[in-house]
Amino acid sequence: MRTIIGNKKTALRMVVLIVCIIAFSFVMSAAYHNDPNEEMAAEQAEIKDTITGAYTTMSLLGSFASEDGTTANLSEEELDALVEDYNDRVNLYYSKDSTQNSAYQSMNEEYLRCGFRNPVDIYNVINGGVYRCDIHSIKSEDNGNQAIVDANVIKWNTAISSWSENEPESKGTYFLVTPSIGKVHVIVRMVKEGNTWKILGTEEYTPMASGYDKAIRDYVLKKYDVDKTATMKGENGKLLTITDREAETILQEFSRSEDPAVRQSAAALQENLSVYGKHFVTFEEAYAAASALDVPNGNYYALEAALNGEDQKAG
Numbered sequence: 001m002r003t004i005i006g007n008k009k010t011a012l013r014m015v016v017l018i019v020c021i022i023a024f025s026f027v028m029s030a031a032y033h034n035d036p037n038e039e040m041a042a043e044q045a046e047i048k049d050t051i052t053g054a055y056t057t058m059s060l061l062g063s064f065a066s067e068d069g070t071t072a073n074l075s076e077e078e079l080d081a082l083v084e085d086y087n088d089r090v091n092l093y094y095s096k097d098s099t100q101n102s103a104y105q106s107m108n109e110e111y112l113r114c115g116f117r118n119p120v121d122i123y124n125v126i127n128g129g130v131y132r133c134d135i136h137s138i139k140s141e142d143n144g145n146q147a148i149v150d151a152n153v154i155k156w157n158t159a160i161s162s163w164s165e166n167e168p169e170s171k172g173t174y175f176l177v178t179p180s181i182g183k184v185h186v187i188v189r190m191v192k193e194g195n196t197w198k199i200l201g202t203e204e205y206t207p208m209a210s211g212y213d214k215a216i217r218d219y220v221l222k223k224y225d226v227d228k229t230a231t232m233k234g235e236n237g238k239l240l241t242i243t244d245r246e247a248e249t250i251l252q253e254f255s256r257s258e259d260p261a262v263r264q265s266a267a268a269l270q271e272n273l274s275v276y277g278k279h280f281v282t283f284e285e286a287y288a289a290a291s292a293l294d295v296p297n298g299n300y301y302a303l304e305a306a307l308n309g310e311d312q313k314a315g
Contacts, residue, residue, distance in 0.1 A: 043197070044135065044138065046196075046197050047135065047138060047147065047149060047190060047197050048133055048135055048151075050093050050190065050197045050198060050199065051133055051135075051149065051151060051153065051186075051188065051199070052130045052133045052153075053089070053092065053093040054093040054094060054100075054188075054199050055130050055133075055153050055155045055186075056089075056128065056129045056130050056155070057086075057089045057090055057093055057094075057104065058104070058155070059125075059128030059129055059130070059155050059156065059157045060086070060089070060125065060127075060128045060129075060157070061086075061104060061107060061108055061111070061125070062107070062108055062111035062112065062115075062116065062125055063124075063125040063126060063127065063128065063157075064082055064112060064116070064124070064125075064126075065126060066124070067283075067284075068122075068283050069122040069124040069160055069162070069175075069283045069287075070116055070117060070118060070119060070122065070124075071112050071113070071116045071117050072117050072118055074112075079112055079113060082112055083108065083109050083112060083113075086104075086105070086108045086109075087105050087108075090104050090105050093198060093199060094198055094199050095191050095193050095198040095199060095200045096193065097191075097200060098198075098199055098200050098201055099201065100199065100201070100202070121161065121162050121163070121164070122160065122161060122162035122175070122283070123159060123160075123161045123162075124159060124160045124161070125157050125158070125159045126158055126159065126160065126287070126290055126291065127157065127158050128155070128156055128157030128158065129155070129156060129157075129296065130153060130154065130155045130156070131154040131155070131156055131181060131211075131296045131299075131301065131302065132152075132153070132154040132301070132305075133151060133152070133153050133154075134151060134152045134153075135149060135150075135151045136150040136151055136152070137149070137150045138150075144192075145191065145192045146189065146190065146191050146192070146200070147189070147190045147191075147197070148187065148188075148189055148190075148203070149186075149187070149188050149189075149190055150185075150186075150187050151185075151186055151187075151188070152183055152184070152185055152186075152208070153183070153184050153186055154181060154182070154183045154184075154211065154301055155181070155182065155184065156179070156180060156181035156182075156211070156295045156296055156299075157180055157295070158177070158178070158179050158180070158290050158293055158295055159177075159178050159180070159290075160175055160176070160177055160178075160283065160286045160287060160290055161175070161176050161178065162174070162175055162176075162283075163175070163176055174279040174280060174281060175279070175280040175281075175282070175283055175285070175286035176277075176278070176279070176280070176286070177275045177278070177280065177286050177289050177290040177293070178276075179212075179272045179275065179276075179290075179293050179295040179298070180210070180295070181210065181211035181212070181295055181296070181299045181301070182207060182208070182209065182210045182211060183207075183208040183209055183210075183211070183301070184205060184206060184207050184208060185204070185205075185206040185208055186202060186204060186205050186206075187202070187203045187204040188200075188201070188202050188203065189201050189202075189203055211299030211300050211301045211302070212272070212273065212276075212299060212300065213300070216300045216301070217242075217247055217300050218242055218247075219300075220300045220303055220304045220307070221242060221247055221250050221251075222242065248270075251266050251269060251270050252266075252270075254266030254303070255267045255270060259306070261306040261309075262303070262306045262307055264294075264297060264306075265297050265298065265302050265303045265305075265306040266303060266306075267298075268293075268294040268297045268298025268302075269298040269299060269300070269302075269303055270298075271292075271293060271294070271298060272293050272294075272295060272298040272299070275289055275290075275293065
């Protein structure tokens with residue numbers, strides 16, 4: 001009887017042991033297969049962050065804040081801080097061996113210390129960044145130490161410029177505010193430097209479309225003819241083009257939307273469009289108007305994302 005019971009206990013222990021071994025093997029196998037995926041996802045996220053940071057750095061080249069749109073009233077300490085901060089940005093995202101690393105640093109310093117000190121015409125970038133970065137493909141090279149990345153980047157900035165008219169009947173100098181946002185297609189070569197992904201060089205940089213382009217506007221708004229007043233053209237009732245007035249009507253309706261994201265984006269877009277071509281008498285007025293603009297949220301790319309219920313800001 002003891003032998004039979006003992007054998008049963010032994011058998012039961014063997015079964016439990018086998019189950020544990022199988023379970024442990026399954027967990028280890030799962031871990032083995034999941035870790036590379038997690039590492040790959042982490043590297044893709046790092047690559048995206050690097051590209052986003054790099055093109056933000058590009059958008060901020062020569063940027064500064066001052067009372068008159070020049071660097072003449074900035075102290076040497078303030079200029080030193082601006083230069084150091086920008087150089088840190090460049091070194092963070094661009095490889096030390098990239099041409100952009102040295103070029104951007106020297107260009108930025110020259111702009112701040114010389115070009116923008118007493119310019120004939122003011123061009124003052126006050127802020128900028130990247131709204132969205134879409135990675136299409138990543139091709140690994142050099143045993144994973146380099147990569148070729150194909151991506152679309154939507155970058156933006158806000159600038160104030162001066163304009164002088166020489167005609168006798170003109171009012172002389174005035175100021176313009178330009179909120180700019182545009183999509184570019186890029187192919188960049190990246191390299192691991194100190195185990196961190198950085199940009200080695202841009203192999204292709206192709207501008208695609210502005211976030212304020214009327215073709216983009218029509219593409220986004222044609223599916224959302226709120227009050228059915230837009231002019232229908234083309235076959236099968238497909239809306240091909242709309243007038244400026246019709247676009248304004250649709251945006252006004254969106255600015256009263258129950259969806260806060262749509263309402264915010266439409267209102268910001270209308271505000272941004274309203275400053276185009278507007279003449280500001282003083283730099284202070286232009287700066288106040290420019291500082292109040294929400295360029296990342298107020299454009300047709302952002303409006304389309306809001307209408308689709310997407311959260312696509314990249315920074």
